[in-house]
Amino acid sequence: MRRAAGWALAVVVVSAPWLVAVAVPRQQRYVLHVLIFTALFAALALSYDLVVGHVGSLSLAHPAFFGIGAYAAAILATRAGWPFLADVLGAVLVAAVVAAVVGVPLFRLTEHAFAVGTLGLALVAWIVANNWVEVTRGPLCVTGIPKPVLGVGSGPALTVTTLPGYYWLALSALAAVVLLYRRLTTFRLGRAFHAVRDNEPLAGAAGINPLKYRLLAFTIAGALAGGVGALYVHYLSVMCPEEMTIGLTVNLLVIVFLGGVGSLRGVLLGAVLFTALPEALRLAPTWRLVIYGLLLLLVVVRSPEGLESLLRRAGARRAAV
Amino acid sequence: MGASKWPPNPQTLGTAPARPSRSSVTGCATQGPRNGCPQTPKRSERPGEAVALLGYATGAELIFDLLEQVLHGLTLGAMYAMVAAGLALMLGVARLINFAHGEFFMLGAYAFWYAYSELGLPYALAALVAPAVMVLFGVVYQRTVIRAILPRSWHVQLIATLATSIVLTNLAIIVLGTQPKEVPTALSSRILDVGGFRVAWQRIVVLVAALVMFWGLQRFVGRTRIGRAMRAMSQNREACAVVGVDVQRVTLVTFGLSAALAAVAAALVSPLFNIFPDMGTALTLKAFAAVVAGGFGYVNGAIAASFLIGITEALAGTYVSYAYKDAIAFVIMIVVLLWRPQGLFGRRIGI
Amino acid sequence: MALLEIRELTKRFLGVTAVDRVDLAIERGELVSLIGPNGSGKTTLFNCVTGYLDADGGRVLFDGRDVTNAPPHRMARLGIGRTFQQVSVFPRLSVLDNLLVFVQQHQEEDLLARLVRTRRQQHFEAEAVARARGLLELVGLADRAATAAGALSYGQRKLLAFAAALMPDPELLLLDEPAAAVNPTMINQMKAHILAAHRQGKTVLLVEHNMDVVMDISRRIIVLDGGRKIAEGPPDVIRRDPRVVEAYFGR
Numbered sequence: 001m002r003r004a005a006g007w008a009l010a011v012v013v014v015s016a017p018w019l020v021a022v023a024v025p026r027q028q029r030y031v032l033h034v035l036i037f038t039a040l041f042a043a044l045a046l047s048y049d050l051v052v053g054h055v056g057s058l059s060l061a062h063p064a065f066f067g068i069g070a071y072a073a074a075i076l077a078t079r080a081g082w083p084f085l086a087d088v089l090g091a092v093l094v095a096a097v098v099a100a101v102v103g104v105p106l107f108r109l110t111e112h113a114f115a116v117g118t119l120g121l122a123l124v125a126w127i128v129a130n131n132w133v134e135v136t137r138g139p140l141c142v143t144g145i146p147k148p149v150l151g152v153g154s155g156p157a158l159t160v161t162t163l164p165g166y167y168w169l170a171l172s173a174l175a176a177v178v179l180l181y182r183r184l185t186t187f188r189l190g191r192a193f194h195a196v197r198d199n200e201p202l203a204g205a206a207g208i209n210p211l212k213y214r215l216l217a218f219t220i221a222g223a224l225a226g227g228v229g230a231l232y233v234h235y236l237s238v239m240c241p242e243e244m245t246i247g248l249t250v251n252l253l254v255i256v257f258l259g260g261v262g263s264l265r266g267v268l269l270g271a272v273l274f275t276a277l278p279e280a281l282r283l284a285p286t287w288r289l290v291i292y293g294l295l296l297l298l299v300v301v302r303s304p305e306g307l308e309s310l311l312r313r314a315g316a317r318r319a320a321v
Numbered sequence: 322m323g324a325s326k327w328p329p330n331p332q333t334l335g336t337a338p339a340r341p342s343r344s345s346v347t348g349c350a351t352q353g354p355r356n357g358c359p360q361t362p363k364r365s366e367r368p369g370e371a372v373a374l375l376g377y378a379t380g381a382e383l384i385f386d387l388l389e390q391v392l393h394g395l396t397l398g399a400m401y402a403m404v405a406a407g408l409a410l411m412l413g414v415a416r417l418i419n420f421a422h423g424e425f426f427m428l429g430a431y432a433f434w435y436a437y438s439e440l441g442l443p444y445a446l447a448a449l450v451a452p453a454v455m456v457l458f459g460v461v462y463q464r465t466v467i468r469a470i471l472p473r474s475w476h477v478q479l480i481a482t483l484a485t486s487i488v489l490t491n492l493a494i495i496v497l498g499t500q501p502k503e504v505p506t507a508l509s510s511r512i513l514d515v516g517g518f519r520v521a522w523q524r525i526v527v528l529v530a531a532l533v534m535f536w537g538l539q540r541f542v543g544r545t546r547i548g549r550a551m552r553a554m555s556q557n558r559e560a561c562a563v564v565g566v567d568v569q570r571v572t573l574v575t576f577g578l579s580a581a582l583a584a585v586a587a588a589l590v591s592p593l594f595n596i597f598p599d600m601g602t603a604l605t606l607k608a609f610a611a612v613v614a615g616g617f618g619y620v621n622g623a624i625a626a627s628f629l630i631g632i633t634e635a636l637a638g639t640y641v642s643y644a645y646k647d648a649i650a651f652v653i654m655i656v657v658l659l660w661r662p663q664g665l666f667g668r669r670i671g672i
Numbered sequence: 673m674a675l676l677e678i679r680e681l682t683k684r685f686l687g688v689t690a691v692d693r694v695d696l697a698i699e700r701g702e703l704v705s706l707i708g709p710n711g712s713g714k715t716t717l718f719n720c721v722t723g724y725l726d727a728d729g730g731r732v733l734f735d736g737r738d739v740t741n742a743p744p745h746r747m748a749r750l751g752i753g754r755t756f757q758q759v760s761v762f763p764r765l766s767v768l769d770n771l772l773v774f775v776q777q778h779q780e781e782d783l784l785a786r787l788v789r790t791r792r793q794q795h796f797e798a799e800a801v802a803r804a805r806g807l808l809e810l811v812g813l814a815d816r817a818a819t820a821a822g823a824l825s826y827g828q829r830k831l832l833a834f835a836a837a838l839m840p841d842p843e844l845l846l847l848d849e850p851a852a853a854v855n856p857t858m859i860n861q862m863k864a865h866i867l868a869a870h871r872q873g874k875t876v877l878l879v880e881h882n883m884d885v886v887m888d889i890s891r892r893i894i895v896l897d898g899g900r901k902i903a904e905g906p907p908d909v910i911r912r913d914p915r916v917v918e919a920y921f922g923r
Contacts, residue, residue, distance in 0.1 A: 105658075108659075109658055110617075113617070113654075116606070116610065117651075119609075120650075127647055247487075250483070287491070293484040300477050301466075301477070301481055
């Protein structure tokens with residue numbers, strides 16, 4: 001029964017562009033736009049959950065890696081003329097290297113200092129993006145980022161120009177991230193991450209080096225965030241410093257904590273809810289943040305495990321009946 | 322722009338387009354009279370200009386400029402210190418991480434502006450209205466949010482107070498608008514001229530007032546009964562409850578005190594800088610950097626680190642690079658932590 | 673050469689010397705108890721040896737190798753297993769997973785291998801599961817294999833922690849108060865388990881307050897008081913040593 005539902009859902013998700021064209025023909029562009037954002041944001045949220053939910057480090061630096069990847073891709077594409085696949089790869093690598101390099105000193109700090117340090121990193125990244133005008137053009141933004149071209153060398157290539165095309169590209173990226181997420185959070189690696197999260201001293205007694213595993217999760221998460229950033233700029237064809245502000249952290253926190261920290265379904269659910277809903281309601285950004293803030297406050301204080309645990313409990317009750 | 326932009330867009334450090342250095346509270350500090358910044362006229366205006374020492378006609382000019390920057394740094398440091406001291410107090414006494422602390426400053430600044438510019442109250446009175454309002458606000462905040470999160474893990478505290486900060490900041494944007502407010506007072510434009518060395522009177526007021534406040538804080542914490550209770554709580558909470566210390570009351574007083582400190586800092590400093598809704602965030606971060614560098618929960622350490630940050634920021638801002646000076650606080654924090662992970666003054670117990 | 677050798681180990685806390693130039697040596701195959709009144713420094717010693725505290729002076733040698741101040745995970749990989757005074761498990765992991773975590777160290781770091789489920793990986797995983805189930809049978813927790821460790825009773829968690837420490841097949845077992853805060857039946861169980869592990873060739877050093885257990889199973893006893901070693905010898909000798917009596921009961 002559940003497997004059938006799962007397949008049905010997959011079919012719906014993949015054929016969304018057609019469904020949308022039939023259901024709301026006049027709003028097609030807008031709805032597809034929201035779907036693309038949702039897919040990208042879900043991938044970003046999953047990468048964030050790796051650090052916060054599975055290894056238990058409250059990092060507030062994710063906007064930095066998103067931004068670093070985004071700018072790296074943007075600059076490689078516009079200034080150095082790199083092809084799409086290459087600049088995405090470049091973005092992923094740059095973000096990974098930065099994450100690994102700053103991660104080493106950061107993880108030697110106590111938990112509180114770590115949080116403040118990551119917040120500082122996000123701030124510094126924004127300052128650099130806004131002021132290193134020779135490279136990032138600061139508030140003027142990097143523009144003219146070309147459309148994604150899927151192809152290698154001078155062989156046959158597919159240029160993604162239509163919204164459905166972008167959607168499937170984003171969806172593929174999300175699928176890849178989901179697979180990686182699952183692989184990282186189960187079996188030996190997953191057990192090691194969870195051990196470090198739940199009882200660091202005991203993890204040490206079990207032969208697990210907490211620093212190594214935290215750094216690993218942090219670096220992979222940073223790399224993924226950079227990759228999402230790269231896809232993002234190829235979609236929007238523009239990259240500005242405002243994309244990497246602390247507001248992004250708040251959005252991610254909302255998605256992860258309200259959706260269900262450490263849970264694949266929860267985070268996906270949270271991403272869909274908290275990306276699509278505000279768009280549907282056409283909330284002004286300031287009002288959206290006020291509401292998000294209040295929601296976050298409420299949920300974190302009352303029920304820290306988020307919606308997913310509520311769902312699980314509801315499901316359990318249903319099964320018992 | 323609006324709906325087509327990625328959701329996580331606005332909020333601090335990025336909303337308003339046209340302001341030059343609006344990411345920092347010190348927007349006007351080294352800019353000079355442009356953009357309506359009420360300020361002491363500066364000799365070398367442009368960022369990085371001072372590198373061209375050749376531009377100085379006499380050695381005296383160079384010295385004066387340096388002294389001005391140091392004084393400016395002290396003013397900044399005093400402001401950071403008052404904010405950081407409150408933060409350290411809450412951390413030390415109540416083990417509370419309050420990411421909305423900067424909003425005490427922001428709201429206090431607006432309260433002061435309202436009292437002084439809109440209601441027309443005299444400066445001294447308006448400067449007292451700000452902390453009074455903020456203490457009230459602090460009590461409400463304590464009763465609602467803080468009391469619920471105090472017994473919880475610091476993750477919860479951090480996220481909850483970060484959320485509060487976002488809510489307050491954006492409400493301020495909605496209600497008060499993003500245009501910065503100026504509060505020029507009599508003393509902010511009156512210049513003291515000592516043989517070529519010029520400084521706005523207001524800066525001297527800030528420094529003196531800050532020193533007075535720190536002295537008062539020391540006496541309060543050192544001599545009064547509540548102060549003793551605060552120190553006791555910071556050293557051993559469980560024992561306090563057993564011995565009969567009213568933990569709730571002491572926490573409330575500490576909270577009010579930290580709010581008041583931030584608000585007074587706002588009232589003192591508002592005549593010198595612009596007031597805008599997201600000034601709180603950058604300030605919170607720098608205050609945290611100071612608290613962490615000074616030794617988590619050690620008030621004097623936070624104060625010392627704040628002055629270090631202030632002076633370095635001012636000097637680096639003028640002589641090295643203006644654009645990146647906001648990053649200074651974190652660079653200092655990271656350097657300190659790498660060198661001495663327990664903070665500048667080592668592991669200490671209590672405030 | 674002794675398996676574990678501690679030379680002049682010293683640890684100070686803010687003016688209090690918790691461990692004061694302690695010397696001790698444990699030979700392979702021994703079963704030694706470390707006793708002493710509360711606050712005599714036993715657990716601090718354990719923590720220094722296993723890397724949770726940095727010693728202020730002295731040396732720790734394991735199998736001839738200097739491992740002073742090595743981090744806990746390194747000590748674990750060298751073959752030292754331990755339990756904690758406040759029983760420590762991974763509450764959100766299942767009982768089985770709690771044990772599986774302890775064999776991380778036997779498979780070395782190949783990120784790619786971990787991402788791709790190679791045949792070798794699956795084989796290793798199966799072996800680990802088999803071994804874990806065997807240990808669970810041993811301690812009587814086999815039927816709770818899928819339960820979250822946090823849901824177990826205190827005594828069950830102690831058994832789980834013991835089994836987990838055995839999982840990587842360590843040479844040296846450091847047990848911190850295995851008989852504390854459990855009922856007499858459980859105490860007998862623990863005694864049996866410790867003796868069984870010892871018979872299999874493990875070297876055991878335990879910290880314990882329960883004198884019956886100590887006198888019953890130990891071959892040698894070391895006594896600490898106020899951070900210093902005050903006596904050492906077989907149970908009969910220690911039982912009668914006036915210094916030991918004085919340390920416990922005062923003058």
